Amino acid sequence: RSACYGYQHGSRRYPAHTCISVNEEVVHGIPSFRRVLREGDIVSLDLVVWHDGYIGDNAFTVPVRPISPAVEKLLRVTSEALGIGIRAAQIGNRVGDISSAVQAYVEANGFSVVRDMVGHGVGVSMHEPPEIPNFGKRGTGDKIKPGMTLAIEPMVNLGGYKTKTLSDGWTIVTADGTPSAHFEHTVLTTERGPEILTFPRAATAPAAT
Template structure:
């Protein structure tokens, strides 16, 4: 069942979104060569707690981090650790979910580490663009797969792969709610969008083949062909007008 949130409840989700936005604001200047993914996790955790919120991912089905840190060929669910040191030319996707007063907000950004290749820059750019192509269809009366189809079309036109195994989702009182939002598929299928639906829309894009595998830790998902991957996500409210993006940077 898809939850439709009231105006007062959406205000609560906005409060959680302010926490996520502050995390990304600080990460933008913090991420650099020489720090570990555990350092990234600590900054995320410190910012979330400093704003009277809770990192939703910590302990979720046993996940140990306050965020997911996915470097280079890791698509999603990278576990922060002391041994993964960021190097010049790396890219890192940081997926953050904050719970404030019982409401969650979810977003992800892929950051460059130092000077990255033109190919990596293009991948990050296309992944972000795909999100915005998708939310053009996040309007009352459209269906979920209209978003999916727009994302896939943009990504594949650029020659990149769209991950199949992981999808966007509803978000609000729980970190993961209905509906599921694939990043690929034919249009005009699935839940018909209504005002008050809150969606975490999140293109996950690979430079090469879209096939992935999950490592022995049962979390870390990597590309089979070892190509790099990018991830861009925001928490979005469907309204009777344009979609409202709660986690977008103020300068964007």
């Protein structure tokens, strides 16, 4: 079942089961039947579910094609930044190693990482320590130990990194109105390396013959 519906932040409760954010909406967009998607839009879906007493957190951004080359690059770089961040989640590293790796790759490609929202630990609650920013310095932050479950989630803007909150109290948008992309996996840290818990098992299965 959804862990989003009814989630409380301050005095407000999130009113939907899935966060759906379009174009300049970074995260926590509220879905509506009144909103019509058009060519050139990008749509971020953030799915948080309870399963056997634990929470999994997963997000991805999809295009309504055709989209511009700049936005195509934004999606690709954000997805690749997630992979780079996951690979940095090695036992003995620190959270700052994840943060620094994501930031360096994103900024080298001409984009900005959001600084107001961060990744986080996840398990029996949606948000647990440690916080995992998408910017930072190598060798800083909590040490990564076996058995940690981490929601690593680059949120990347085409323009500047600043954001603001809309009047609904939930939807975070880019301050300059440029598009934003969001990719996220829940990762288990192990001695064998990071294991992606939210990756579809079917995607790695051999094709039927």
